[in-house]
Amino acid sequence: MIKVSVMYPNSEDVVFDKEYYCNKHVPLVSKLLGDALKNAQVDFGLAGGVPxxxxxxxxxxxxxxxxxxxxxxxxxxxxxxxLSDIPNFTNSQPQIQISEIII
Structure with a gap:
């Protein structure tokens, strides 16, 4: 199994429409990727490691x-x-990492 992590960098001027992302983009991606997609999880950042x-x-x-x-x-x-849907919810440019799931 592999994991594809799509990470949207935070910044002072970042705009991110959580409602659009959760209600439009994620369902669109899930529908398009179909049975190849085994699982998806969305995490919204709250804070860094330092208080x-x-x-x-x-x-x-x-x-x-x-x-x-x-x-x-x-x-x-x-x-x-x-990819053409990204400007509908953010001005952040996503970074992608593909990882092997070990545990």
Missing amino acids: GTPALYVVITQMTFDSIEAFQSIFAVHAEEI
Whole structure:
């Protein structure tokens, strides 16, 4: 299993519409990725590790897939539609990391 983490960096001028993200974007992505998507979790950042500091990321979404190939093949088909929706909810540019799930 692999995990795809989509991380939206936080900053003083970041805009993020949580309602749109949860009610429109996440369902869109889930529908487009279909059965290849095994699980998804959305985390909204509250604070940094040091008291009084902001979270490094305003949102981190983690999605699990059977393999890198399973993710890449389905994402390639729908990348344009998924990526073109980002300006509808944020001005933050997402960073993506693909990880192997060990435990």
